[in-house]
Amino acid sequence: MQAITFKKNQELEGTVLDLSSQGEGVVKVDGFAFFVAGALPQEIIRFKVIKVGKRFGYGRLLEIMQPSQNRVEIRDNLGSQIGTMTLQHLSYPGQLAFKQKLVQEDFARIGHFTDITVQETLAAPNPWGYRNKAQVPLRQVKGQLETGFFRRLSHDLVPIENFHIQDPVIDQIILMVRDILRDFNLSAYDEKSGKGLLRHLVVKRGHYSGQVMIILVVNGDKLPKQEQVVEKIVAQVPGLVSLILNINRSKGNAILGRQEKVLWGQATYHDQMLGLDFEISGQSFYQVNTPQAEELYRLALAAADLHGHERVLDAYCGIGTISLALAQQAKEVYAMEIVPQAIEMAKFNAQANALTNVHFEAGKAEVILPKWQEQGLDFDVAVVDPPRKGLDRTFVDTLIDLNPGKIVYVSCNPATCARDCAIFAEAGYEVKTIKPVDMFPQTVHVEALVLMTRTN
Incomplete structure (x- = not known):
């Protein structure tokens, strides 16, 4: 094995071969x-070595000697420093191609799906100003209260x-409240x-709707000068319908x-x-991207291809947006979610939208699905939208045993999705x-929608 001779602060030149998953x-x-x-990729750069490990190292970009055709002018250097816009220097078509490649590689490397072509990435209607939610830390910086975000790999606030x-x-409201x-x-x-x-x-x-909710997260159980603070916020913030005090005395990283x-x-x-009204709690x-979520859900509905006679499973249903x-479009829907408050809200949302053919239950998906199986329920179509860790193995095995004709997998982590799809494929499902x-947009994160059908 060749000895590593690179040292910290050494300046090097090289050609960029690829982009990492980050x-x-x-x-x-x-x-x-x-x-x-x-x-x-394809750029010739000069960089300074900032860390050298046994198998790889990290460098800080010093100079772009030959730029890529996909490079665009960045909007804000701070977005790169805090990690909220890690791809802003890459053209939007380039971002879409990068995300398609990420998903393709995950399914080949983790799921061993080497003969499947991943479709082109669905572009967002607007790659800027799309987030409907902000959660920003408040810290004292140079003697003054500031809002902003933590510098990458640190808890140093950048205003x-x-x-x-x-x-x-939302950006304007943050400054008003600050x-x-x-x-x-x-x-x-x-x-x-x-x-x-x-x-x-x-x-x-x-x-x-334009309706606004503000949550003040405090390390205590009350807000000093509460009446005056509330009066000012209510007077200044347009569209405000909810102002909440959240109490968090924990020393961990949990926000709420x-x-x-x-x-x-x-x-x-x-x-x-999608034309349905939803009540949403803090x-x-x-x-967070409403127009693109609607496009994602339209794809899920098209994949399910319902005709009004099916019984559908919706796992990890949240407040019922997909349910x-x-x-x-279905005869009936059975939906589950681990958060009891979300299930209560889902039931309210169903009633508010005059939908009586959906049944909600709170609990772990891997516990509820076997219970429904014992009750004699089976499903024509299963829709799953799990968290980043993917599906629990007990849930997967039970779903395979229930043998629905179609599985529509909505994933926020293509790596765990590829892992789960491989298990379904071994059991007789075809991707x-x-x-x-x-x-x-402007970040490395990507969602994926996968349609699987039973082949046996």
Whole structure:
């Protein structure tokens, strides 16, 4: 084995061969790989070595000696520093191709699907200003309360006033609330000492409704000068329907605590998706890119190809966004979700939309599905939309035993999706289509929709 001779702070030159899954340029010098953020394939670059490991190292980009045709001017250097826009230097068509390649490689490497062509990535209608939710830390910087985001791989706050990928109205609201909190000299939380009050500011805004929810996350059980603070926020923030105080005294990285109280307005806000109305709480999961989520769900509905006589399973249903769309086209839908509050909201949303053919139950998917099987339920179509860790093996085995004709897999992590699809394939299911969907432009994250059909 050749000895590693590279040293920290050494300056090197090389040609970028590829992008890593994290969007870093991959450069090989004398066969040794370096990952360099901000570099693109086919570029010739000069970089400084910042870390050398046994198998690879990391470098900091110093100069682009020959740029890629896919390079575009970045909007904001800070977006690269804090990791919110790691692909902003790559053209949007280039981002879409990169994400298609990511999914293709995951399915080949992890799922061993070497003879399947992944379709082109579905582009977002707007690759900027798409996020309907912000959750930003509050910290004291140079003696002043600031909102922003943590520098990559640290908890050092970088003050930010324009995130570029968030709804511009949300960015404005963040600054309004920050200035109000400054006016009342409220302290920011300090992670090292565990002291200070204000931890995070969460803002949610309905894409269609324009309704706004603000959550103040505090390291305590009350807000000093509460009446005056609330009065100012209510007077200044357009579209506000809900102002919530969330109590989080934990020392971990969790943003929201379990206890909260309404300071003004209601405990929820409303928005629409695919023509259905949804009530959304502060702790409910709701897709952050509403127009592109609608496109994703349309793809899921088309893959399910329902005709009104089917019984459909919807696993990991959240507040019912996919469930209710399925219920409009199926005979009946059985849906499950681990968060009890989300199930209560899903039931309310079904009633509000006059849909009576959907049954919701709270609990772990791997517990509820075997119970439904014991009750004699079977399903024509299964729709699954699990968290990043993918499907639990008990759930997979039970679903295989139930033998639905189609499985529609909506994934936020193509790697675990590929792993799960391989298990289904071994049991007699054929992967028919794999469609990447760009829910998060300017970032490396990608969703994928997979249709599997029973072959036996």
